[in-house]
Amino acid sequence: MEKLKSLVPETLKQMIAESTTDDLPSSCSSLLDFLLHFEPFQRMVNDLTDPEVALCGKNKEGALESKQKGNRCFLSGDYANALNFYTQALRVAPMDAYEQDRKLVATLYVNRASVLHKMGLVGECVRDCNRALRISSNYAKAWFRRGKANASMGKYEDAIRDLDVAKTAESSVGGKKQIESEMKIVLDQQYKAASPSTRHNQNNSNMLDEPHQMKLQCVTTPEKGKGLASTVDIPQASLVHTEDPFATIILKHCRETHCHYCLNELPADKVPCTSCSIPWYCSQKCCIEAGGEMCCDYPNNQSIHKYLPDNLQKYIVEATLIADSERDDQISEHKHECKGVPWPAVLPSEIVLAGRVLVNSIIKRGGSTDSINLGEISDLSHHYSKMPPESKLELHIFSAVLSCCLQHCNGFEIPINGISISQIVILISQIRVNSMTVVRMKFIDQHELVDQFGNLSSWEGGPTSNVEQVRVGQAIYASGSLFNHSCRPNIHAYFLSRTLHIRTTEYVSAGCPLELSYGPQVGQWDCKDRIKFLEDEYSFRCQCTGCSKMNFSDLVLNAFHCVKLNCSGIVLESSVINCEKEKLKHLPNIINTDSIVSLLQAEELNIDDINKAANDMQINSFYQLNPGYCLKCGSYRDLESSSVAANNCIRRLQNSIDSKNVSSTTLLGALSSLGVLRSTLHAYNRRIAEAEDNLAQAFCLVGELQPAMEHCKASIEILEKLYNLNHIVIGYELVKLSSIQLSLRDSGAVDSIDRLYQIFSCYYGSHTDVIFPDLQFLRKEGKTYFAKYQLT
Numbered sequence: 001m002e003k004l005k006s007l008v009p010e011t012l013k014q015m016i017a018e019s020t021t022d023d024l025p026s027s028c029s030s031l032l033d034f035l036l037h038f039e040p041f042q043r044m045v046n047d048l049t050d051p052e053v054a055l056c057g058k059n060k061e062g063a064l065e066s067k068q069k070g071n072r073c074f075l076s077g078d079y080a081n082a083l084n085f086y087t088q089a090l091r092v093a094p095m096d097a098y099e100q101d102r103k104l105v106a107t108l109y110v111n112r113a114s115v116l117h118k119m120g121l122v123g124e125c126v127r128d129c130n131r132a133l134r135i136s137s138n139y140a141k142a143w144f145r146r147g148k149a150n151a152s153m154g155k156y157e158d159a160i161r162d163l164d165v166a167k168t169a170e171s172s173v174g175g176k177k178q179i180e181s182e183m184k185i186v187l188d189q190q191y192k193a194a195s196p197s198t199r200h201n202q203n204n205s206n207m208l209d210e211p212h213q214m215k216l217q218c219v220t221t222p223e224k225g226k227g228l229a230s231t232v233d234i235p236q237a238s239l240v241h242t243e244d245p246f247a248t249i250i251l252k253h254c255r256e257t258h259c260h261y262c263l264n265e266l267p268a269d270k271v272p273c274t275s276c277s278i279p280w281y282c283s284q285k286c287c288i289e290a291g292g293e294m295c296c297d298y299p300n301n302q303s304i305h306k307y308l309p310d311n312l313q314k315y316i317v318e319a320t321l322i323a324d325s326e327r328d329d330q331i332s333e334h335k336h337e338c339k340g341v342p343w344p345a346v347l348p349s350e351i352v353l354a355g356r357v358l359v360n361s362i363i364k365r366g367g368s369t370d371s372i373n374l375g376e377i378s379d380l381s382h383h384y385s386k387m388p389p390e391s392k393l394e395l396h397i398f399s400a401v402l403s404c405c406l407q408h409c410n411g412f413e414i415p416i417n418g419i420s421i422s423q424i425v426i427l428i429s430q431i432r433v434n435s436m437t438v439v440r441m442k443f444i445d446q447h448e449l450v451d452q453f454g455n456l457s458s459w460e461g462g463p464t465s466n467v468e469q470v471r472v473g474q475a476i477y478a479s480g481s482l483f484n485h486s487c488r489p490n491i492h493a494y495f496l497s498r499t500l501h502i503r504t505t506e507y508v509s510a511g512c513p514l515e516l517s518y519g520p521q522v523g524q525w526d527c528k529d530r531i532k533f534l535e536d537e538y539s540f541r542c543q544c545t546g547c548s549k550m551n552f553s554d555l556v557l558n559a560f561h562c563v564k565l566n567c568s569g570i571v572l573e574s575s576v577i578n579c580e581k582e583k584l585k586h587l588p589n590i591i592n593t594d595s596i597v598s599l600l601q602a603e604e605l606n607i608d609d610i611n612k613a614a615n616d617m618q619i620n621s622f623y624q625l626n627p628g629y630c631l632k633c634g635s636y637r638d639l640e641s642s643s644v645a646a647n648n649c650i651r652r653l654q655n656s657i658d659s660k661n662v663s664s665t666t667l668l669g670a671l672s673s674l675g676v677l678r679s680t681l682h683a684y685n686r687r688i689a690e691a692e693d694n695l696a697q698a699f700c701l702v703g704e705l706q707p708a709m710e711h712c713k714a715s716i717e718i719l720e721k722l723y724n725l726n727h728i729v730i731g732y733e734l735v736k737l738s739s740i741q742l743s744l745r746d747s748g749a750v751d752s753i754d755r756l757y758q759i760f761s762c763y764y765g766s767h768t769d770v771i772f773p774d775l776q777f778l779r780k781e782g783k784t785y786f787a788k789y790q791l792t
C-alpha cells in the first residue's frame with residue numbers, strides 16, 4: 001500500500017488532498033483512471049484475489065501430515081500437541097469434495113475427540129463425536145467414543161444407546177467384542193450409581209433477558225449533532241437498548257483465539273470453515289451463521305438406520321442435529337470472502353468490514369448491484385472533509401482495491417466507477433466514526449502464588465484476581481451509532497455474543513441525553529489528553545460536560561504537591577491550566593477568567609463540584625491560577641525538576657516490580673520511591689494510585705498479603721476521589737482487594753464482595769453473572785468461608 005501511495009502522481013495526490021464530500025466522485029474517478037491502467041495495482045488485485053497465492057485454501061497433504069504428527073503425539077501421551085496437530089489438520093483438510101476427504105475429516109474429529117477425552121474435556125469430546133457423526137452417521141468409532149464420554153459424565157442411558165449403535169455399525173468381530181465389554185463396564189457403573197445420574201446444570205445457555213420498555217428519541221444539538229435521549233425518567237442500571245450488528249469483523253490479533261462469528265473465546269474443540277483455512281468457530285452453528293448453509297451440509301449415510309429399532313433411529317437423528325440457528329434475515333458475512341481468497345485476511349479490518357456492509361446491503365435489497373444503496377446506515381455521520389491528506393489518499397486507494405476484490409466474488413458485479421468508489425470512501429469514513437469495538441471481559445487469576453505459597457491461601461483463585469478488557473471485534477450498529485460520547489457518561493455499553501447492550505449507570509431524567517464513553521473518561525486521563533485522543537481517533541472536539549466544565553478530577557489527576565509538606569494545596573502545570581482556562585472562556589458570565597474567586601462565583605458551573613473541589617483542596621481564592629504556584633499558599637515549586645524526580649521514582653518502582661525476583665530489598669527500594677513520589681505529587685495524583693496498585697501486586701508476589709492489602713486500599717482511596725464511588729473502575733479494584741482479603745481470611749472481604757457486586761450489577765444488571773461467572777464463585781467462597789469460621 002505504501003509503495004502504491006508513493007507512485008500516485010503528485011497532481012492527483014493534490015486533488016485528493018483537497019477533496020471534500022462534494023467533489024469526491026471526480027477525485028475517485030481520476031484515481032480510478034490512473035489505477036486501472038497501472039500494472040502494480042493490477043498485480044496487487046490479482047494477488048489479493050488468487051487463492052493459490054496466499055494458500056488460504058484447503059490442503060490435503062498438509063492435513064495428512066499433521067494427522068500423522070498428531071497420532072505420534074497421542075501414542076506418546078503428549079496430548080496437548082496431539083490436540084494442536086489434529087486441530088491444524090482439520091483447518092486445512094478439504095471438507096466438501098470427495099467422500100474420501102469427508103472420511104478424513106470425520107477421522108480427524110474422532111481422533112481429536114479421543115485427545116479431548118484424555119484431557120478431561122468430555123463435553124468437547126462429545127461435540128467432536130457429533131461432528132464426525134454428522135459426516136458419517138454409521139461411524140462406529142465415533143459412537144464408541146461418544147458412549148465412553150457420556151459414561152464419564154454419568155449419562156449412562158445415553159452411553160448405553162451410543163454403544164448399542166456402535167455395535168450395530170461395527171463390522172469386525174474384534175471391534176464388536178470391545179464394544180460389548182465397554183457396555184458391561186457402563187452397565188456396572190450405572191448400577192453402582194445409586195442416585196439418578198447427575199445432570200450438569202447448563203442454565204447459562206439460556207441467557208437471562210430483561211425487557212426494556214424505554215422509548216428513546218433522537219435529539220439534535222448544534223455541538224454534537226444527532227443523539228439519543230429518553231422520553232421518560234430512567235432508574236439506574238436499566239437496560240435501555242439492545243441491538244444486533246449490521247456487520248461485524250473479528251480483530252486480527254484475536255483470529256486464533258476467538259470465534260469469528262460470535263466473538264466468544266474459542267473452546268478446545270474449535271471448528272474451521274469448510275471452504276477455507278482462515279476462520280475458526282466455536283461451534284458448527286456459528287460456522288453456518290457466518291458461512292451460510294453450504295457449510296456442514298454433508299450427504300448423510302443412513303445405511304445403519306434400517307437395522308435399528310425406532311427409538312435408536314430417533315436417537316441418531318437427534319445426536320447429529322445442529323442446534324437451530326436463528327437466521328431470520330441474517331446475512332452470511334463470510335460467504336463472499338470464502339474459497340481461500342487472501343484479501344479478507346490481508347486488508348485492514350475496517351476495509352473488510354466495509355466489504356461486509358456493502359454485501360449485506362446488496363443482499364438485503366435482493367442482490368441488485370446497479371448502484372450502491374446502504375439503506376439504514378447511509379445517514380451515519382462522518383468527517384471525510386476534515387481528514388488529513390494522507391488518510392484521504394489511503395481511503396481512495398483502499399476503496400478501489402475493495403471494489404475490485406468484491407468484483408471477484410461470486411455473484412457480486414458491483415459497479416466500479418467514480419460514484420461507486422466515492423460511496424465506498426464515505427462508507428469507510430462512516431465506519432471510522434461509528435463502528436464500536438466489541439470487547440470481552442476477562443477474569444484473570446494469578447495462580448503462581450498458590451503454587452509457591454499454597455499454604456497461605458485458602459481460596460483457590462489465588463491472592464490476586466484481575467479483570468481485564470480484551471478488544472475482540474469491530475461492529476456497526478445502525479441505531480447504537482447515534483449514542484454520543486461523554487467523558488462523564490451516564491450509560492455503559494457491553495456485548496453478549498455480538499449483541500450490543502446499553503444500560504444506565506445513574507438515574508437519568510426524561511429528555512436528558514444518553515451518552516457513553518468512546519474511550520477516555522474523567523478520572524482516567526486529564527482533559528487535554530482526552531480532547532487530543534478524541535480529535536485524533538474520531539476527528540471531533542469533545543463538547544461534553546467533563547471537557548467544558550471544571551471538575552475536581554481534572555485539577556488533581558496530574559497535579560503536584562505543594563513544596564511545603566504540611567500544605568495540602570495543589571500545584572498545576574501550564575498545560576492543565578491552559579485547558580482549565582479554556583473551559584472558563586466558554587462561560588459567558590465570568591469576567592475575570594483568571595481568578596479563582598470568579599470561578600467559585602460562576603452560576604453556570606456545577607457549584608457542588610467546585611465547592612467540593614475547593615473544600616478538598618482548600619483553594620485560597622487570593623492566588624492566581626499560575627503554573628508552579630500552590631493554589632492554597634502560593635509557594636513556588638520547580639515543576640521541571642519535580643517532573644524528572646517523579647519520573648525517576650516511577651521508573652525505579654516499575655523496575656523493582658518488573659524484576660522477576662522481587663525480594664525484600666527491592667521492596668524496600670520500591671517503598672522509598674513511593675515516599676518520594678508522595679512528597680512530589682499531589683495526594684490524588686493518578687500516578688500514586690498506579691504505584692500503590694503495583695506495590696500491592698509486588699507484595700502479593702512475595703506472599704506478604706497484609707501490606708498488599710494496605711496498598712490496594714490506598715490505591716482505591718485515590719481512585720474514589722478521581723471517579724465516583726460507584727464507578728466500574730472501583731469495582732475492578734475491589735476484585736483485587738477482595739481476593740487478597742479472602743486469602744488473608746480478612747472479614748472485610750464480605751463487604752468488599754458485596755460492594756463490588758453492587759457496582760457490577762449497576763453496569764451489567766442481570767447479565768453480571770453471565771459476563772463474570774467467576775464473580776459468583778468469589779461471592780460463594782466469601783460467604784461459605786466466613787459462615788464456616790464465623791468470622792464476620
Ligand SMILES: C[S@@+](CC[C@H](N)C(=O)[O-])C[C@H]1O[C@@H](n2cnc3c(N)ncnc32)[C@H](O)[C@@H]1O
Pocket residue numbers: 223224225226227380381433434481482483484485486538539540541542543544
Ligand atoms: C457515533 S456518532 C454519534 C451520532 C452523531 N452525533 C450524528 O449526528 O450522527 C459520533 C459523532 O458525533 C459527534 N459527537 C459525539 N459525541 C460528541 C461530543 N462529546 N462532542 C462533540 N461531538 C460529539 C461527533 O461528530 C462524532 O464524530
